[in-house]
Amino acid sequence: MRNSVRAVAIAIGLVILSGWFTSVQGKTGSVVVLEGARLIDGSGGPPRENTALVIEGDHIKAIGTAGKMHYPKGARVVDVRGRTIIPALINSHGHLGVVLNTAQSPDAYTRENVQNAVVQYEQYGVTSVLVLGLNRDLVYELRDEQKKGTFPGATIFTAGRGIGVPGAAPPVPAAPDQVYRPTTVDEARAEVREMASHHVDMIKIWVDDVFGRFSKMQPEVYAAVIDEAHKQGVKVAAHVFYLADAKTLVADGIDVLAHSVRDQKVDDELIQAMKSRGVFYVPTLTVDESFYVFAEQPELMANPFFTQAVSPDLLKMFQSPEYRAKCEGDANLAKNKAAHVTAMQNLKILQDAGVKVAFGTDSGAFPARIPGWAEHRELEMMVGSGLTPMEAIVAATRISAALIHADDRGTLEPGKRADLIVLAANPLDDIHNTRQMVAIWHAGREVQPRVPAGKLSAAK
16 A cells, blocks of 8 residues: 555656646746736735736746736736735745655655655745755755756755754654764864855754753854854754743854744843844744644644645544544643743744744644645744734745845845745735635746645635
8 A cells, every 4th residue: 555655656746847847948938927916025015906027037027017017028918816916935944854654754855755845835835945954965966956947846945964962852763864963062063064065054953952851952062053154154043942042042143043932931131132133033833733733623634725735644644543642642742732822922022022033834844744734824823923914924935035045035026036926815814815826936937736726625
């Protein structure tokens, strides 16, 4: 049975890849006008009505008012009246090649699995993803192939292997060449230099003790990592849980807190330090919820938007009584629920205080953190925390683009990449409407959504 499922998955992947190459070859140099939509440009400004957005090649050529612009000769005009256009989503905390079907596995980091994940991200409107650690060196090869246009899916930004702790975080079954675990400051510096030689977009460190189960990263080690990375011109993101650790990391020059502070309410000391140093905050609200949500809210799985994002085996596992019993019996269940509540409260505090809130999910790190689906769930929870739909969209576009230092995307304006989503309904009315995808454009290439708006059920 497993072999037949694998064969089908490979066949599907080949069809997707074949279609991708055909799409790229068929649309090089083409000009497309999306006419008549409402435009939310990602800047945070008010939406514009009845727009015309001109796509030429891989970028946005012009934006104006429909009926009042001169379109390039031969342009294909697409009627999108009644639709809403937003920038494509940018996940500034994801993972690839960690999960193999229903479990984490050191054998998961293969070309096939990475390709399936980045294609899935793209088909859910996530066209850029920062892969925050646990990468094998294959990631550099695939990233370079993407730059040549020979590997499909969401654009890969990478933090290389990342820096963990010997015998501790990250506590996942990773291959030896998937994460560094230095025992000395000198080793840590050398490993930072090795990753920097591959032109990584970020360095990742894990400092958490996972509810006291392991030793934390020693402060002198992460201070050395931050210092060496900055010497190499690379920013550093930290896996964090505790307020005290967040304060120390910010004082030592960390650039990104890659998870929420979840042990207690953030205070003015941290807020002011983050603002003065320009530190980004990635709430990843889906993280703590993922340990129990499918057992407690099975209705979330009762629609194509979810079922098309998971394998039959994974869906069967989530729906099983054994899985529910496992979640209910988790010794950390109460802690995870409390952490989730605290994370949502802290997000609202930091957003209101003017901290740079970006967007990420940790999708791909565990079976229950599902690429594509998790990003839309994250938007919904951000709004549930008290952010406006506009604030959540800006975090997932403009601010996340700034975090990954990609000034060619994140907002819709002339000269930027044509990375955008055409929606059937306005997400400012209801953030669930980001799921109502009519079409996705990635670097000027049209991508069909995994679940088009017309095939969604009424279930949310």
